[in-house]
Amino acid sequence: MIDLDDLDRALLRALAADASQSAGALGRNLGLSQPATWRRIRRLEQAGILAGRRLDLDKTRLGFGVTVFLGIKLAARGRTSLEDFERAISAIPEVQAVHHVLGRFDYRVRVVARDLADFERVLRRRVMTLPSVGDIESNVVLSEEIRPGPLRAATGSVD
Incomplete structure (x- = not known):
């Protein structure tokens, strides 16, 4: 397991809330540059902490009530x-x-x-x-x- 700092934790929370955000948008919200944000995302992926991103479908709106x-x-x-x-x-x-x-x-x-x-x-x-x-x-x-x-x-x- 890698050591997570406050920015890593904030990045994980932001991705958990909306994984579709670009690295640039995430960086602006966290006070980081786009390349620095992308490097952190890659490091979290390589460590296995970020195992993927998924799309949440609304089952009810798709007819599965x-x-x-x-x-x-x-x-x-x-x-x-x-x-x-x-x-x-x-x-x-x-x-x-x-x-x-x-x-x-x-x-x-x-x-x-x-x-x-x-x-x-x-x-x-x-x-x-x-x-x-x-x-x-x-x-x-x-x-x-x-x-x-x-x-x-x-x-x-x-x-």
């Missing part, structure tokens, strides 16, 4: 490898994330659907037909609050 978290317990571990299950569940277009976890379930899976009827179709025709699927628990998301996560704590507050 329901998000469901599934807990999936595999029925028989010997018949299908974990990698085979992960590959099969990840191939379902409505599946947004697959987490192999400890606890009552083997996997936690985030699924989006247009509505509850669409979710039922995905569950019955796609998820429940996968080999080795045993117990399934569904939790429909009622609301979601996006939190900055550990970034604020890890980078310190410069507010």
Whole structure:
């Protein structure tokens, strides 16, 4: 892990808020030149702290009004490898994330659907037909609050 100074932390917060900003715009906001900002970004990328930039899509505006978290317990571990299950569940277009976890379930899976009827179709025709699927628990998301996560704590507050 590299040592982060206050400017690195401020840069990470600015990128977390809007990763589409140019190095010039970021530099102006942080009191750095564009080349100095770009060098810091490259250093953070090379250290693996910045692992990429992503585009956030509004699921609701795209017609996906329901998000469901599934807990999936595999029925028989010997018949299908974990990698085979992960590959099969990840191939379902409505599946947004697959987490192999400890606890009552083997996997936690985030699924989006247009509505509850669409979710039922995905569950019955796609998820429940996968080999080795045993117990399934569904939790429909009622609301979601996006939190900055550990970034604020890890980078310190410069507010």
